[in-house]
Amino acid sequence: MSDSRFDRRTLLKTAVASLVALPCASLVRRAEADELPHLSEQDSLAVAMGYVHDAHKVDPNKTPQYKPGSFCHNCVQLTGKEGDTWRPCNLFPGKTVNKDGWCKVWVIKPGAKPG
Structure with a gap:
């Protein structure tokens, strides 16, 4: 016992x-966010999540999850300092993503507006 x-x-x-x-x-x-490497679009997890550095380059015909106006900067997963171009994301630990990027797991941040 x-x-x-x-x-x-x-x-x-x-x-x-x-x-x-x-x-x-x-x-x-x-x-340490400033010291983290940028996520490569060729990274295996980035490819699986459909991540791109520029959401304007997403083809809505090939990626039906994409909604115009959805960017990393208005996603609930993005962390870090507002205004920084490259910031940490909960989905890609140890890397930073572009605030104007996008991936398939995008979920709008409460109170944010698409666009």
Whole structure:
């Protein structure tokens, strides 16, 4: 029985430590955003997500998910400092995307207007 309690305690301590570390990791990620490499359109994940640096180049006939006026800068997944051209995206960890880009996972940011 005592082994069970120890395992549970260890699990809880680890879970709490992880929850505390997540916001810290986010701050470090934001601080290092300027140092992150730009996502390549040829990156395998970028290809799978249909990412392009310039949303104006998306062919709506080939990509029915695309809606005119949808850009990374008005997507809920984009993070980083408003106004920066290259910013981190939750979908492409460790890379930055162009604010005028687009991918198939685009979801409008609450309060944002397409365009």
